[in-house]
Amino acid sequence: MSQKVMLEAQHVSRRFAGVLANDDVSIRVERGEIVGLIGPNGAGKSTLFNLIAGALPLSSGTIMFDGEDVTSLPATKRCARGIARTFQVVRSFESMSVLDNVVVGALVRTTSTRDAHRKAREILEFAGLEHRVDAQASSLTPSEKRRLEVARALATDPKLLLLDEVMTGLTPTEAQKGVALVRKIRETGITIIMVEHVMEVVMPLVDRAIVLNLGRVLFEGKPADAVRDSNVIGAYLGERHRAPSS
């Protein structure tokens, strides 16, 4: 595996009671990329996400991360190797302060609470939550909670960050701030895979789009090419609505 490749899923399948949610999926993500994982409902995006993060075991196939086979590692060990994720339905520790939520993430890399606190403050400033450090997590607005989710993941010092619908439900202004944060994260050298429904936000942002449909990879390439691909259009708009040949 070349040094350029951060993550490679090879022939990954996952079956749920007879339904193939992921069917022989092979994808490759290079270091420093922002990749969008998109597709209609039931395409298998969340399943693939969970297989990469280690939240679900594979039925077959291999997950290679940073040159290592991590297929059989649990989520905690993958996190230690450098894979961090956010959750679509935020999983903040509601009764804890914003700072302590992020300290939990930082403690993946250090046993010193002092170091963890310092790190957490840095990350919160980076994520634009410095004014909410002492607030209880439950008091945050929905868009602040998304930021907290991202901050906690960043505190684990990931090489690969998996963002699960961080833009969904945000106002256009909040979404633009979200886009700025994602770009800033990439500038620090972190590779990003994002599952996202808000297409007008995700398509201009990502370097490459991977389109899943019915558990399989339908398209992989530039967003501008994805939206002209007749298979992609068929999957979203219906089989009888193909792209005009141009």
Next chain:
Amino acid sequence: MLQVRNLTTTYHGLLAISDISLDVGGGEIVCVAGANGAGKSTLLKTISGLERSQSGSIVFQGETINGLAAHLITARGIAFVPENRRLFPRLSVRDNLRLGSFLYRKKADREAPLENVFRLFPRLAERLDQRAETLSGGEQQMLAIGRSLMTRPKLLMLDEPSQGIMPKLVDEIFQAVVEIRRSGTTVLIVEQRLSECLEIADRAYVLQTGRIVISGPSAEIRANTDVRAAYLGL
């Protein structure tokens, strides 16, 4: 028949639909389309009383219905077939249908719509004693529609009836929708698969991230090249 004005609904504090206005005339089939996450399901859930709106109004046959409990909205004549159908899996086809007729006291009134349901979906009549969970996806969708017809609705709302169903049965279900309209029920149908839906709908609205971005008669929507951008963002 149905007038929605400036409807906004939030979900866990996040914006799901924003400032939606739409009309459904008596006897129409109207399609609301859009990619996943556009807010289609939230719109139907709000109209049916399963979600509360933040602001805006829903007027059905001249009366405001937002704020009413879901079963009272059903009693006014709006039936809702939710995504994933929500059947009672362990109950028979017959009992699932029976539960749809809860509005009526007299047995004769409760059973009257059955004939209509069997005419639309003969497969259900053949499987009356089977548990709902043993039906195929397409048959389950037929049962869910049949159950909602047992309330004898004036307006039938369908949430993605084509989802997870083989293409042949999708056509059958869409044909049944045309039949349902012919027998006098107005239909509001939410679909991601716009092209198939336009074949049966009179008019369509396209949602993008919680807002209506395109609307018009089906023929106009079919020719509109902005629709792709509304789905795919570019």
